[in-house]
Amino acid sequence: MDNRSTSAPPVRVGLVGFGYAGRTFHAPLLRTTPGMTLTAVASTQAEAVRQALGDEVDVLPHVDALLQRDDIELVVIATPNASHHPQALAALRAGKAVVVDKPFALSAEQAGELVSEAEHRGLLLSVFHNRRWDGDFLTVRSLLHSGRLGRIVHAELHFDRFRGQVRPRWRESADAGGGLWIDLGPHLIDQALQLFGVPEAIGADIASVREGAEADDWFHGQLRYASGLRVTLHASALAAHPGPRFVLHGTKGGYRKWGLDAQEDMLKAGQQPDPARPEDWGADTQSGELRLWRADQPGDLLDAEVLATQRGDYPQYYRAICAALRGHGANPVPPMEALMVMRLIDLGRRSAQERREVAW
Structure with a gap:
């Protein structure tokens, strides 16, 4: 040591x-x-x-x-x-x-x-x-490394919330830097890049859906990869029934996880991590669902399994x-990796404006 x-x-x-x-x-x-x-x-x-x-x-x-x-x-x-x-x-x-x-x-x-x-x-x-230190993201990364799902053909990353009232704050204003695409888009894009690498192209639809909205508050994007993989990125400020946080569909089965990582709520409540007791921080009680195909079984039956979510670790x-x-x-997040996120943010805006897929 x-x-x-x-x-x-x-x-x-x-x-x-x-x-x-x-x-x-x-x-x-x-x-x-x-x-x-x-x-x-x-x-x-x-x-x-x-x-x-x-x-x-x-x-x-x-x-x-x-x-x-x-x-x-x-x-x-x-x-x-x-x-x-x-x-x-x-x-x-x-x-x-x-x-x-x-x-x-x-x-x-x-x-x-x-x-x-x-x-x-x-x-x-x-x-x-x-x-990158959300517990469910760490769980997904480990699951992908294990190969248990086979080749991934489709993944979904959601960040859905319900914010029915537009609030007078810079995040929701028409000024530069406002809007959901620049706010939550970097989270989802960075996670996708870390899990799956650089795509061949991006298609994005970015909209304002709430009454009185000054900035975009909904987006739906898709990253297309050379392997045939499609990764869906979705966020909404009007999701009374939020979509699953992660969904993975592979040739050997799938994974689904509901609910957001708990660390933000812990910090909002005034809790702080204790360096002497790291095991007390970042627990997520919301487990994921695995469905795995067993090739030795007749037909296309899937075995169900509960997959515990790893502890999150913002510290x-x-x-x-x-x-x-x-x-x-x-450096835990080298600037070139963050620059790649911003390139996809720019390409997503262009895709939404031109209503077409844009190549990387």
């Missing part, structure tokens, strides 16, 4: 933004990651920051004040989507390592500029694609970031 990290100085972190993402995800995970210290928060909500984090974290009025701090090594961008690119670029130019909440940027062009800047300066740049992301900054491990 490598114990060098125990004697290394802590990674001092500056968090930009204390809205939903900063308050719910990043601050709790940063504060409970061994080897990291949340040192300062740049936010206009100074009182909210102090109430949540206490006096041991400095509150700064704007990002420029944070970037001028010599004691900040890592900057985490958790502000509205439209500000990700300019703030991450400024942080890199200030010599800071950077984590950007998803989406990486508003376009592949913006994301590519950040990748080039980080490479030029030799700085770590990563994107918080936390859904792993910042543990890996800390190790990467100290030279003990790899």
Whole structure:
């Protein structure tokens, strides 16, 4: 076991933004990651920051004040989507390592500029694609590696919710960075790329379906692969009966899992992971359903099996970031992988606008 990290100085972190993402995800995970210290928060909500984090974290009025701090090594961008690119670029130019909440940027062009800047300066740049550590995603990845389902011919990834009332917030506005495709699309696309690789083409239908909607709140996409595999990506803000989170159809059987990973709700409820008891974090009581074909049986009978869902592990992301900054491990989400997500986001928009499939 490598114990060098125990004697290394802590990674001092500056968090930009204390809205939903900063308050719910990043601050709790940063504060409970061994080897990291949340040192300062740049936010206009100074009182909210102090109430949540206490006096041991400095509150700064704007990002420029944070970037001028010599004691900040890592900057985490958790502000509205439209500000990700300019703030991450400024942080890199200030010599800071950077984590950007998803989406990486508003376009592949913006994301590519950040990748080039980080490479030029030799700085770590990563994107918080936390859904790689959902318990059901980890379960699906293990199941695919096992080969139990045979060759996968069709997969479905859903992110369905019911949000009947349009709320006055930037995520649902017509401004740049609003809408479901740029909000939840990166989650589903990143998971598909991790599970199945780069597709040959994408077809997408993106729409606004709620009364008074200013931005898209529904999408249905399909990734087509050279093997013949089709991967469906679907999200809706009007899904009173949500679809299954994952469905896999293979030549030897199938898998289906309902319900979202529990970690977001745990964090929203104020729970925090305990580094001393990792087994207490991320449990998902919603099991998956396996149906497996037995070739030794007559006909096409399927055996049913319950498959327990693995424990989710969002804390792993910042543990890996800390190790990467100290030279003990790899970047958990390399920027080139996040750039590929943004390329498919762009191609999906083009597909929806032109009402046709677009080649990668």
